[in-house]
């Protein structure tokens with residue numbers, strides 16, 4: 001029988017109404033005991049790592065999850081993390097960079113309604129996550145939610161109330177799960193899954209800046225003391241205002257001083273390409289301006305934290321950024 005480590009971190013799935021709003025109350029053991037059938041399918045061990053609303057998730061807590069998985073890596077066949085949905089996409093992306101090339105599946109799940117709610121989605125999500133973690137063709141980090149399997153770097157929480165909370169952005173679902181049946185859209189090449197590699201360090205000085213009409217370019221200088229990287233969410237396929245030269249000065253000043261800048265779009269689907277319009281093209285050739293293409297902002301945040309945790313050498317930052325990891329960006333042709 002395969003062995004699964006279930007790591008409980010909190011979220012709505014564990015929450016109950018305490019008079020002050022929903023807050024995590026149930027333990028991982030109680031959650032596992034609430035899902036019929038899973039103990040017959042696998043040898044299940046539960047580890048309670050924390051019990052928080054995922055609003056309070058932070059990079060050092062991602063490190064605790066990484067440690068729990070890597071320290072027990074050889075003892076289990078797969079890992080299921082119970083997590084709040086609000087920041088699950090960030091955690092899934094962060095773990096995709098912290099634990100790479102894992103032949104053993106690392107599955108995140110949670111729910112929109114607490115386990116104690118009679119109409120909860122918690123049971124089916126836990127059940128199907130375990131099913132997916134037990135399957136021989138599963139590997140690397142993914143989210144299993146409402147019958148969808150999303151690569152850990154491609155998820156976005158798209159809906160605040162519906163059970164169908166997550167979408168896979170700019171990339172197909174890895175699989176769908178109908179009751180007990182996994183229908184795969186993607187099967188990992190087995191040779192690519194040789195040796196798991198884990199990373200220790202993250203640099204959390206990464207800021208997301210969304211352009212809005214009339215936003216002041218002075219913000220770059222205000223951010224300088226606090227952040228090492230900015231992810232710029234431009235308009236459309238890659239528009240940056242040029243009614244004066246303030247953005248040009250701020251952006252080139254930022255990268256020429258050795259800081260990191262990644263350019264993406266605030267449009268949810270289809271990605272960014274600075275070369276299409278005059279309002280973006282002048283930024284497209286600069287070697288230190290990283291182009292996000294079809295990556296999600298969640299994955300960009302995690303990837304830059306990971307990269308800047310390893311190096312501050314611009315060439316190395318560039319190399320790591322354009323490397324495709326766990327499906328995070330389209331492969332360069």
Ligand SMILES: NC(=O)C[C@H](N)C(=O)O
Pocket residue numbers: 010011012013052053054055083084085086087110111112113
């Ligand atoms: N559905 C959820 O899990 C939401 C909750 N606030 C959390 O992210 O922890």
